[in-house]
Amino acid sequence: MDISVYAKTLSTIPEDDDHPYRSGAWRPQTLEYDADDLDVEGELPEDLFGVYLRNTENPVHPAIVRYHPFDGDGMLHSISFRDGRAAYRNRFVQTDGLIAEKEAGGPLWAGIAENPDVAVRKDGWGARGHMKDASSTDVVVHAGVAVSSFWQCGDLYRLDPLTLEDLGKESWGGTFPSDVGASAHTKVDEHTGELLFFNYATSAPYLHYGVVDADRRLAHYVPIELPGPRLPHDMTFTENYAVLNDMPLFWDPELIERGFYASRFHPDIPSRLGVIPRRGAPEEIRWFEFDPTYVLHWSNAWEEGDEVVVEGFFQGCPEPKDPGPNGPPDRMFRFLAQDVMGARLHRWRMNMVTGATSEEDLTDTCSEFGVINALAAARPSRYIYAATNRPGWFLFNGLVKHDTLTGAEERYAFEDGVYCSEAGVAPRVGAAAEDDAYLVTFTVDMNRDRSECVVFDGANVGDGPIARMVLPERISSGTHSCWAPGGGIAGW
Numbered sequence: 045m046d047i048s049v050y051a052k053t054l055s056t057i058p059e060d061d062d063h064p065y066r067s068g069a070w071r072p073q074t075l076e077y078d079a080d081d082l083d084v085e086g087e088l089p090e091d092l093f094g095v096y097l098r099n100t101e102n103p104v105h106p107a108i109v110r111y112h113p114f115d116g117d118g119m120l121h122s123i124s125f126r127d128g129r130a131a132y133r134n135r136f137v138q139t140d141g142l143i144a145e146k147e148a149g150g151p152l153w154a155g156i157a158e159n160p161d162v163a164v165r166k167d168g169w170g171a172r173g174h175m176k177d178a179s180s181t182d183v184v185v186h187a188g189v190a191v192s193s194f195w196q197c198g199d200l201y202r203l204d205p206l207t208l209e210d211l212g213k214e215s216w217g218g219t220f221p222s223d224v225g226a227s228a229h230t231k232v233d234e235h236t237g238e239l240l241f242f243n244y245a246t247s248a249p250y251l252h253y254g255v256v257d258a259d260r261r262l263a264h265y266v267p268i269e270l271p272g273p274r275l276p277h278d279m280t281f282t283e284n285y286a287v288l289n290d291m292p293l294f295w296d297p298e299l300i301e302r303g304f305y306a307s308r309f310h311p312d313i314p315s316r317l318g319v320i321p322r323r324g325a326p327e328e329i330r331w332f333e334f335d336p337t338y339v340l341h342w343s344n345a346w347e348e349g350d351e352v353v354v355e356g357f358f359q360g361c362p363e364p365k366d367p368g369p370n371g372p373p374d375r376m377f378r379f380l381a382q383d384v385m386g387a388r389l390h391r392w393r394m395n396m397v398t399g400a401t402s403e404e405d406l407t408d409t410c411s412e413f414g415v416i417n418a419l420a421a422a423r424p425s426r427y428i429y430a431a432t433n434r435p436g437w438f439l440f441n442g443l444v445k446h447d448t449l450t451g452a453e454e455r456y457a458f459e460d461g462v463y464c465s466e467a468g469v470a471p472r473v474g475a476a477a478e479d480d481a482y483l484v485t486f487t488v489d490m491n492r493d494r495s496e497c498v499v500f501d502g503a504n505v506g507d508g509p510i511a512r513m514v515l516p517e518r519i520s521s522g523t524h525s526c527w528a529p530g531g532g533i534a535g536w
Contacts (some may be wrong), residue, residue, distance in 0.1 A: 045079055045080070045081055045083050045514075045516075046081055047077060047078070047079045047516050048077070048078045048079075048289065048341075049075055049076070049077060050076040050078055050133075050135070050226065051075075051076045051078060052074050052075050052076070052098045052431065053074050053076075053104055053136055053146070054104075054146075054201075055072070055074050055103075055104050055105070056106065056149065056150055057072065057103060057104070057105065057106050057315040058105070058106075059380065060170065060464050061106075063111055064112035064285070065101075065111065065112075065438070066106075066111060066116075067166035067489055068490065069439055069463050069488045069520075069521045070101070070113060070518060070520055070521050071118060071518070072102040072103050072104070072116065072520050073102050073134070073517060073519060073520055074102075074103075074104070075516075075517060076133075076134055076135050076136065077132065077133065077134055077352045077515075077517065078131075078132075078133055078531050079132040079133075079515070079516050080128060080131045081130075081131070082123075082129075082130040082131065082132060082497075082513040082515075083513065083514065083515070084128075084130065084511055084512070084513055085511065085512040085513070086304065086499075086509065086510050086511040086512055087510060087511055088125070088128050088285060088499065088511040088513075089128060089482060089499070089510070089511070090127060090326070090473055091130070091473055092128075092482050092499065092529070093125060093126050093127075093468055093473070093528070093529065093530040094124070094527060094528055094529045094530040094533075095122055095123070095124045095185070095191055095205045095206065095528045095530070095533065096122070096123050096124075096125075096127060096365070096468045096470075096484040096485075096497070096525065096526075096527055097120060097121070097122050097181070097185070097193055097205060097525060097526050097527075097528065098121040098122075098465050098486055098519075098520055098522065098524075098525040099118055099119070099120055099121075099137075099180055099181060099182060099183045099523055099524055099525065100116075100118070100119050100120075100121065100180065100519060100520045100521065100522030100523070101114065101115070101116025101117070101118070101119075101178070101180045101520065101522050101523070102116050102117050102118075102136070102180075103115065103116040103117055103522050104117050104142065104145065104146070104148050105145055105151040106151065106287075107151060107157075108148070108151050108154060108155070108157075108158060108163070108164070109154075109158045109159075109162055109461045110155065110157045110158050111155060111157070112155050112156045112157040113438065114155075114156055114157060114178075114180070114181070114195055114523075115155035115176070115178060115196045116129035116178060116332035116522075117136060117137070117139070117141075117142050117156075117178050117180060118135060118137035118139065118142075118178050118179040118180035118181075118192055118194075118201075118302055119134060119135065119136050119137065119180070119520070120134065120135055120183060120190065120192060120203060120208055121133070121134045121486065121515075121519060122134070122190075122205060122206065123206050123484075123486075123497050123513070124205075124206055124530075124533070125470075125530075126530060126536070129534070130497070130513050132205060132497070132513075132515055132516065133206075134208070134210035134519070135203065135210070135374065137178075137179045137180070137192050137201050137203070137207075137210075138201070138210045139176075139177055139178060139179045139199070139201060140166070140177070140199070141153060141176035141178065142148070142178075143220075144165070145176075148164075150208040150285035151162045151164070152165045152176070153165060153168045153174060153175055153177055154168075154174050154175055154176075155174065155175070155176075156196065156515060159303075159304070160175060160303065160305070161174070161303065161465060163175070165326065172275075172429050174278065174314075174418065175196070177196055177198030177199055177225070179192045179193060179194050179198065179199065179200075179201045180192075180194065180522070180523070181193055181194050181195040181228040181408065181513075181523050181524060182195075182228045182229055182230070182523065182524040182526075183524060183525065183526055184226065184230055184231075184232050184239070184254070184526050185205055185232065185257060185528035185533070186230070186232050186237075186239045186260070186344060186524060186530070187259070187260050188205070188532055188533050188534045189202050189203070189204065189205065189534075190202065190203045190204070190205040190208070190528075191203075191214060191230065191239075193226060193227070193228050193229070193453075194225075194232060194337075194524075195227070195277065195464070196227070196228075197224055197226065197227050197243045197244060197245070198222070198225045198226070198228070199213045199214070199220075199222075199225055199226075200214035200225075200226055201212065201213055201214070202214050202282065203261045204535075205528055205533055206533065206535060206536070210421045214232070214260075216256055216260055216262040216487060217260070217261055217262070217263075219262040219265075220262070221243065221254070221265065224243040224244075224245050224252065225243055226242075226243050227241065227242055227243050227276070227277070227451050228277060228524075229231040229277065229278040229279060229341075231280065231281055232418075233281065233421065233422060234291070234418045234419060234421065235283075235419075235421075237257070237258025237404040238255055238256065238257055238258060238263075238322075238422065239255070239256040239418050239492075240253075240254070240255055240256075240281055240286055240322070241254050241255075241279075242252075242254070242268075242276065242279055242288060243301045243419070244273070244274060244275070244276055246274075246295070246300055248269070249267040249268060249269045249270065250264060250268075250269070250270040250274060250289065251267070251268040251269075251270050251274065251276070251345060252266065252267050252268065253265075253266055253268055253279075253286060253288060253320065253413040254266070254435060255286075255322060255323060256484070259397070263323070264322075264323045266324075266325060266326045267326055268288060268318065268326060268329060269326065270290055271290070271504045272294070272297055273294060273295050273297065273300060274290055274291065274294045275291070275293065275294045275295065275307060276289050276291065277339075277340050277341070278286065278288070278294045278341050278350055278356075278475045279342065280340050280342035280343075280344065280345040280354060280356070281322065281345060281387070281421075281422055282345045282346050282347045282352060282422045283319060283343050283346070283347060283422050283423070284321060284322060284347060285319050285320060285322060285345075285347070285352060286319075286320050286321075286322050287317055287318070287319055287342070287345050287352065287354055288317070288318040288320065288325075288329070289315070289339065290315070290316040290318065290331070291315050291316075291319055291337070291338045291339060292309060292310040292311070292312075292313035292315060292336045292337075292338070293307055293308070293309045293310070293338040293362050293363065294307060294310075295307055295308075296306070296308045299376065299401060308363065309336075309338065309362045310479050310488040311336050311445070312334070312336070313332070313336060314333040314335070314336055314462045315334045315335060315336055315337050315338075315339070316331045316332065316333055316334070317331070317332050317334065317354060317392060317394060318330065318331050319330075319332070319352050319394060322434075326509060330394075330396070330397070332392075332394040332401050333401065334392055334401060334403050335361075335403065336362075337358050337359050337362060338359045338362035338385075339356045339357060339358065339359070339390075340357060340359070340387070340412065341356060341357055341412060341413060342354060342355065342356035342357075342413065343355045343356055343357070343412060343414040343415070343416055343428045343430075343509065344416050344420065344421060344422070344423065344425045344428070346423050346424050346425070349396060350386045350395050350396050350397040350398070351393050351395050351396070352393070352394045352396060353391065353392070353424075354391070354392045354393075354394075355389065355390070355391050355392075355406070355428070356389075356390060356392075356414075357382075357387045357388065357389060357390065357411070357414065357430075358387070358388055358389075358405065359385045359386055359387050359388035360385070360386030360387075360388065361384065361385055361386040362385065363403065364379065364384045364465060365479065365508060368370070380437070380438035381433065381435070381436050381437055382410060382411070383410050383436065385432055386410065386438065387407075387410055387411065387412040388405055388407060388408060388409065388410060388411070388429070389406040389407050389409070389414065389428065389446055389448070390403065390404070390405055390406060391403065391404050391406055406446065406448055406451070407446060407451065407453065409432075409444060409446075409453060410432065410433070411430035411431060411432050411444050411446070412430060412433070412441070413430060413431040413466045413517065413524075414428040414429065414430035414431075414446070415428070415429050415430075415466060415467055415468065416428055416429070416469060416470055416533040417469045417471050417478050417479070417481055417502075418469065418471075418527070419471055420478050424448060425448070425478060426446060426448055426478055427445060427447060427448070427478055427479045427502075428445075428446040428481075429443060429444075429445050429446075429467050429469060429483055429505070430443070430444050431443060431444075431464065431466060431467070432444055432457070434457070434463070438521070439463045439521060440463055440464045440465065440466070440521075441458055441463055441464075442455060442456055442457040442458055442459075442464070443456045443467060443483070443485070443500070443505055444456075444505075445479075445502075445505045445506075454504075454505050454506040455505070455506060456500070456505050456506055456507075456508055458487065458489075458492070459491070461489070461490040461491040462487055462488070462489045462490070462491065463487065463488045463490075463521060464485045464486065464487050464488075465485050465486045465487075465488075465499075465521070465525055466485070466486045466523070466525045467483050467500075467521065467525070468484045468485070468525050468526055468527030469481050469482075469483060469485060469502060469527055470484055470502075470527050471528070471529070472481075477492065477503070479503045480500045480502070480503060481502035481503075482499055482500065482501065482502055483501075483502045483505060484497065484498075484499055484500075484527065485497070485498055485500075485502050485525075486498075486515070486519060486525075488518060488519060488520070489518070490520050493513075494514055494515070494518050495516055495519045496512050496513060496515060496519045497512070497513045497514040498511070498512050498513075499511040499512075
């Protein structure tokens with residue numbers, strides 16, 4: 045393995061920091077590496093061709109008052125595979141906020157668990173303002189370029205998926221909605237090359253939905269009326285429709301008027317899914333009501349006769365009452381533990397002709413952060429690869445392959461003290477089945493103080509990794525990832 049240190053970012057976080065999400069498996073990094081020809085344990089498949097990208101929260105400075113892990117500065121990790129070889133890179137996302145705080149030598153904006161008025165600078169991104177856009181939530185590859193995003197609306201930042209070279213903000217030819225931005229989960233349709241997105245705000249119409257074509261041009265952008273400010277986190281799509289949502293967990297409207305942003309679950313309000321033609325007018329959206337819950341992530345959607353079918357993770361307890369062992373200050377962290385939230389795979393059906401609805405649990409297994417073979421997106425799919433978690437924490441301790449056709453589940457549990465990331469599904473070239481693919485993830489190994497990239501056979505996840513590669517440094521835990529086939533990346 046040939047390793048070189050590319051750069052170091054100076055941090056003001058003390059070495060003895062004991063914040064639960066700035067230490068241990070969430071310890072931030074400051075070094076950026078180039079590492080080629082990684083040493084491989086096992087057999088790295090010759091036909092594994094593409095890039096696995098992972099976004100992580102790496103705070104450079106402590107919070108002004110109270111730190112939440114979603115506040116951490118974005119850092120992308122890239123591992124590329126070709127001809128049985130692997131190369132690794134990691135880089136901070138060069139956001140406006142990171143650059144400004146580097147120059148200031150300390151924090152300038154409030155985090156999501158703080159009162160916005162504590163911000164030193166009052167200009168900032170986010171649906172509530174005064175907040176730094178850390179671009180640390182998600183990453184996709186659109187039109188051959190990696191695009192990182194922030195969970196509560198902001199800019200989209202572009203990086204070369206192979207080198208992680210900074211390519212600046214996304215502009216869509218000057219049409220990017222800079223007044224609101226884009227929410228965390230943009231969606232790329234591998235069949236059309238389109239990117240679908242939404243954003244939200246605290247003023248009417250509260251939600252917008254848009255489509256960017258394969259040439260990075262904003263082709264469609266419409267307002268979507270909602271009853272009030274909401275907190276949608278994700279969306280999904282079929283071949284002909286986009287599926288938006290209006291969930292009964294959102295900011296308390298009375299507190300917003302007083303400048304406070306505290307979310308509350310409203311169990312007397314139904315969940316609503318909105319189905320709109322992918323380039324439809326606002327009046328074409330149709331809303332369907334379901335049992336109250338909150339859905340952080342959807343896994344897939346498709347059309348089946350007259351029905352639109354949606355799968356995602358239903359939360360049985362969207363608002364944990366128990367603050368945890370350390371009292372009320374820890375309550376916000378209870379919203380990060382999928383076992384506390386009671387997340388489980390669920391299916392919703394909407395009949396576009398009759399208006400009839402139905403819903404059902406697909407399993408009683410607690411899991412979240414489900415990913416599918418992207419070639420099955422917007423089409424009837426069978427397999428979802430999700431993460432299980434360490435009880436009470438935002439840490440993934442294993443993988444579970446859900447077979448939504450038979451109900452069967454196949455699991456792999458990492459040893460205690462080893463945590464993985466959201467996986468990427470890499471379809472094999474010429475694959476004959478949906479799970480004829482590889483599964484790629486990064487680990488955070490607290491026992492050996494290291495991180496690895498591990499590769500699984502997607503058809504036999506329970507057998508464990510078929511290849512392992514040690515990374516130059518133990519990385520921080522984080523949120524989302526993606527897989528990008530090599531054929532769609534410039535320079536390959």
